[in-house]
Amino acid sequence: MFFEPFRIKVVEPIKKTTFAQREFYLREVHYNLFNIRAENVLIDFLTDSGTSAMSAKQWGALMEGDESYAGSQSYEKFVAVVSQMTGMNYVVPTHQGRASERILFHEAVKEGDIIPSNTHFDTTRANIEFRGASALDLVIDVAKKTSFLHPFKGNIDIEKLKILLKKTDSKKIPLCLLTITNNSCAGQPVSLQNIADTKKLLSQYDIPLFIDAARFAENAYFIKMREEGFQNQSIPDIVRKLFSYADGILMSAKKDGFGNIGGFLAFKEKKWVDLIRNFLIMTEGFPTYGGLAGRDLEALAQGFKEVVDEDYLEYRGRSLEKFGSSLKSVGIPIVEPVGGHAVYIDAKELLPHIPALQYPGQSLVVELYRMGGIRTVEIGSCMFGKVDQFTKKEVSSDKELVRLAVPRRVYTQSHLEYVVDVLAQIYKKRNALKGFKIIQQDRYLRHFTAQFEPL
Numbered sequence: 458m459f460f461e462p463f464r465i466k467v468v469e470p471i472k473k474t475t476f477a478q479r480e481f482y483l484r485e486v487h488y489n490l491f492n493i494r495a496e497n498v499l500i501d502f503l504t505d506s507g508t509s510a511m512s513a514k515q516w517g518a519l520m521e522g523d524e525s526y527a528g529s530q531s532y533e534k535f536v537a538v539v540s541q542m543t544g545m546n547y548v549v550p551t552h553q554g555r556a557s558e559r560i561l562f563h564e565a566v567k568e569g570d571i572i573p574s575n576t577h578f579d580t581t582r583a584n585i586e587f588r589g590a591s592a593l594d595l596v597i598d599v600a601k602k603t604s605f606l607h608p609f610k611g612n613i614d615i616e617k618l619k620i621l622l623k624k625t626d627s628k629k630i631p632l633c634l635l636t637i638t639n640n641s642c643a644g645q646p647v648s649l650q651n652i653a654d655t656k657k658l659l660s661q662y663d664i665p666l667f668i669d670a671a672r673f674a675e676n677a678y679f680i681k682m683r684e685e686g687f688q689n690q691s692i693p694d695i696v697r698k699l700f701s702y703a704d705g706i707l708m709s710a711k712k713d714g715f716g717n718i719g720g721f722l723a724f725k726e727k728k729w730v731d732l733i734r735n736f737l738i739m740t741e742g743f744p745t746y747g748g749l750a751g752r753d754l755e756a757l758a759q760g761f762k763e764v765v766d767e768d769y770l771e772y773r774g775r776s777l778e779k780f781g782s783s784l785k786s787v788g789i790p791i792v793e794p795v796g797g798h799a800v801y802i803d804a805k806e807l808l809p810h811i812p813a814l815q816y817p818g819q820s821l822v823v824e825l826y827r828m829g830g831i832r833t834v835e836i837g838s839c840m841f842g843k844v845d846q847f848t849k850k851e852v853s854s855d856k857e858l859v860r861l862a863v864p865r866r867v868y869t870q871s872h873l874e875y876v877v878d879v880l881a882q883i884y885k886k887r888n889a890l891k892g893f894k895i896i897q898q899d900r901y902l903r904h905f906t907a908q909f910e911p912l
């Protein structure tokens with residue numbers, strides 16, 4: 458038995474829509490759910506980023522924001538909380554995760570460099586490639602098998618990293634980045650042993666280890682639950698231990714900071730702050746506010762204290778696990794084990810009659826909205842399909858997934874049960890679902906703006 462470890466103090470109404478209205482809205486936006494008005498969505502599982510519900514204490518903290526341009530008290534509070542939580546000596550706020558990436562890579566990464574990772578998140582990859590460098594994913598092979606059970610499916614493959622380090626001039630590898638949890642691999646966690654082994658190996662080559670820590674608390678919870686020797690350790694102790702192996706942190710506080718906006722960079726050594734300071738001031742703001750208002754810093758400082766609460770993390774983990782097993786019980790194939798922030802449906806397995814280039818994931822995304830007003834996102838050939846340079850033909854992605862990202866502290870168990878009911882109905886009529894064709898698309902990140910037509 459478990460339940461939400463909070464009571465609801467402020468509510469936001471959900472506007473009900475009819476099947477016919479949703480059919481109309483879908484046509485109006487050419488079947489691209491990014492263009493649906495949020496007020497016409499019943500359950501919004503588009504992302505867990507920036508969509509958390511803040512606590513009463515966070516709302517209270519907003520009023521204490523010190524909006525001084527430099528040296529504000531809110532900054533001092535923010536730094537104290539982040540330093541205590543991470544063990545990092547130097548903390549620089551930024552307005553969100555990708556700003557941290559842009560600022561660090563602008564100074565630390567140059568053309569021709571290679572940045573190995575377990576798996577880079579899209580914006581991380583884009584910011585590295587924008588510098589003319591390569592973003593290399595070295596996740597363990599089993600991560601590619603959707604139903605293979607492994608407790609730490611987000612781990613970097615130490616053998617692959619060893620090979621890379623042996624054959625590459627270490628001056629070309631300015632840093633290695635571990636993403637915890639591994640978002641692009643279905644939110645799968647990374648073990649502490651894997652973080653320690655990565656650090657040990659990198660030290661032989663004098664290469665710094667950075668952690669992309671967007672979901673560090675969810676990762677720490679998985680370590681406590683699954684890794685030998687951590688069952689009796691507190692979450693804050695595990696968090697400090699995992700960061701102790703890092704030279705620096707890139708953070709989007711829109712996930713495990715319970716923030717609607719915000720991020721930071723943190724370092725063990727001062728040389729990194731000296732390196733980025735100029736570019737930070739030019740593009741983000743003075744180092745004591747870094748693109749955030751004092752009130753945001755206050756809310757985030759409080760959010761970081763709340764996210765490492767074990768009751769919250771246990772509820773979060775168990776609620777997602779139950780959501781995943783309920784979906785399986787009505788026949789829906791999912792990526793297993795369930796990760797930290799989302800359940801991923803395997804649309805290729807659910808809709809085998811729809812070819813990859815007729816976008817089975819998009820078909821399911823559309824049907825979830827049509828049947829239940831539920832907004833999700835396709836992570837398959839719409840997002841990652843590419844036109845081959847030589848044949849000029851479109852090449853599909855290796856997976857066709859649909860992500861149901863669950864915002865933190867926003868939806869109750871009955872909302873999740875409603876989604877399971879809708880998917881149970883879709884399962885029964887799955888053979889009648891049809892594919893889509895793309896009728897208009899942009900050159901980059903086409904899934905945000907593409908227009909579709911049903912086949």
Ligand SMILES: Cc1ncc(COP(=O)(O)O)c(C=O)c1O
Nearest residue numbers: 506553554555578640671709711
């Ligand atoms: C692992 C990871 N890193 C970086 C980012 C980028 O953060 P932001 O959206 O705050 O720019 C995200 C966002 O989803 C993420 O999941």
